[in-house]
Amino acid sequence: MAGAGPVQVRLDQVRKGYGRGEGRVLALDGVSLTFAAGTFTALMGPSGSGKSTLLHCAAGLDKPDEGRIHLGDTELTRLGESKLLDVRRQRIGVVFQSFNLVASLTAAENVALPARLAGQKVRREAVHELLARVGLADRARHLPSSLSGGQQQRVAIARALFTGPDVVFADEPTGALDTRAGADVLGLLRETVDTWGQTVVMVTHDPRAASMADRVVFFADGKVAGELTSPSAERIGSWLAELGA
Numbered sequence: 001m002a003g004a005g006p007v008q009v010r011l012d013q014v015r016k017g018y019g020r021g022e023g024r025v026l027a028l029d030g031v032s033l034t035f036a037a038g039t040f041t042a043l044m045g046p047s048g049s050g051k052s053t054l055l056h057c058a059a060g061l062d063k064p065d066e067g068r069i070h071l072g073d074t075e076l077t078r079l080g081e082s083k084l085l086d087v088r089r090q091r092i093g094v095v096f097q098s099f100n101l102v103a104s105l106t107a108a109e110n111v112a113l114p115a116r117l118a119g120q121k122v123r124r125e126a127v128h129e130l131l132a133r134v135g136l137a138d139r140a141r142h143l144p145s146s147l148s149g150g151q152q153q154r155v156a157i158a159r160a161l162f163t164g165p166d167v168v169f170a171d172e173p174t175g176a177l178d179t180r181a182g183a184d185v186l187g188l189l190r191e192t193v194d195t196w197g198q199t200v201v202m203v204t205h206d207p208r209a210a211s212m213a214d215r216v217v218f219f220a221d222g223k224v225a226g227e228l229t230s231p232s233a234e235r236i237g238s239w240l241a242e243l244g245a
């Protein structure tokens, strides 16, 4: 992990359950993890092992029941709703499997939206620079409905990067894409880490996608079950098989 910086995100003994009584599910059962600045981490594990819950808690979209989460020196788990919203808009980028673009806004308007909502002044050139960086310089005025899935996801990545966040969380960003579009999206995430020093944390079920990361953390039953550094898709596949994924 050349260039790995200080800890960017820290989770300490994070617990999160859903439901009550007999139906209660402990989605995260005391997870402690750190993500270093300037690194790309993949989170993997069987369905229901807690990966998305962890991602949502770390991104401030969901609140753990217990434990602490820090983004740099800021403890997210101590913030009230409005402060948390500010931090989310300015310092955290999120990319979802289903892109989540606003259908009535152009690609450029979608990219600028979180910055506008955060009350920032948006420079048109900055939006276009970022669209060019994701290979969509000529699609700025297109609505999402006239873009392919891969292009829509690249707009979503540009949107996530626009405020210059400390960290980008991606929840199965290639899950709805064909192999080629998925490879483009992964290449882009890799590039944001290598060229732009971003920190990326991605949930994926695909060993080939995870092999693009510097580090793979495996989950099972709401706990961290182990991790690999710079692994091949084959090694990741054997780990998953052992975990019953």
Ligand SMILES: Nc1ncnc2c1ncn2[C@@H]1O[C@H](COP(=O)(O)OP(=O)(O)OP(=O)(O)O)[C@@H](O)[C@H]1O
Pocket (backbone or CB within 6 Å): 018, 019, 025, 026, 027, 045, 046, 047, 048, 049, 050, 051, 052, 053, 054
């Ligand atoms: N909103 C919710 N309400 C109730 N239970 C939930 C909710 N979200 C998650 N769970 C439960 O928490 C556990 C962990 O879910 P989570 O989505 O984090 O797992 P995952 O590893 O991301 O799974 P997948 O790979 O299938 O997306 C599962 O048992 C799930 O059913």
